[in-house]
Amino acid sequence: GAVVSQHPSRVICKSGTSVKIECRSLDFQATTMFWYRQFPKQSLMLMATSNEGSKATYEQGVEKDKFLINHASLTLSTLTVTSAHPEDSSFYICSARGKGGVWDTQYFGPGTRLTVL
């Protein structure tokens, strides 16, 4: 099956620093990548949708200047949390969707646990 990787799996940083999370589709071309955030015992909340080569579309309430998304190629998207604060501590998960097809589904990365001190 399709594989999506995320790096790093876990990161601890000081308040005010920036953190970059990479999401890669390893064996398929991801025309669209999605970034989700999940707080403990909560659902996955969509943050933004990014299509290769174009600007990301952010969900309401998500600050685009704080969560910078770059989808430079069909296999790589990055999420940069700028000037991170403790309230940004969460589990960040990316997913990738290939080119259209009836059975096309989203494949999820293993997630990145961000802890901001």
Added chain:
Amino acid sequence: SQKIEQNSEALNIQEGKTATLTCNYTNYSPAYLQWYRQDPGRGPVFLLLIRENEKEKRKERLKVTFDTTLKQSLFHITASQPADSATYLCALDKGQAGTALIFGKGTTLSVSS
């Protein structure tokens, strides 16, 4: 706005029994409904997808039903095992390129031996 509910946060059953999880939704017309498994500290893993014109889908010990009139999906795990213990998420899918899944909060299943 669309709303998706999974009937309970937690479900405890004994090994060998059938687990039944419920997913209800409102204000949405999904083309597909998907079920995922999520283990602690891990990303969701795809299990089954069922289309709006399908009533039932099976995969090994898993069975999913989809009733678009009731706006409900049922997810069954037969002959449950302790290894089935995890959080199960249902997700609505418009089935269009570029659209994201909308997830429920999940039901945490615990299977005791």
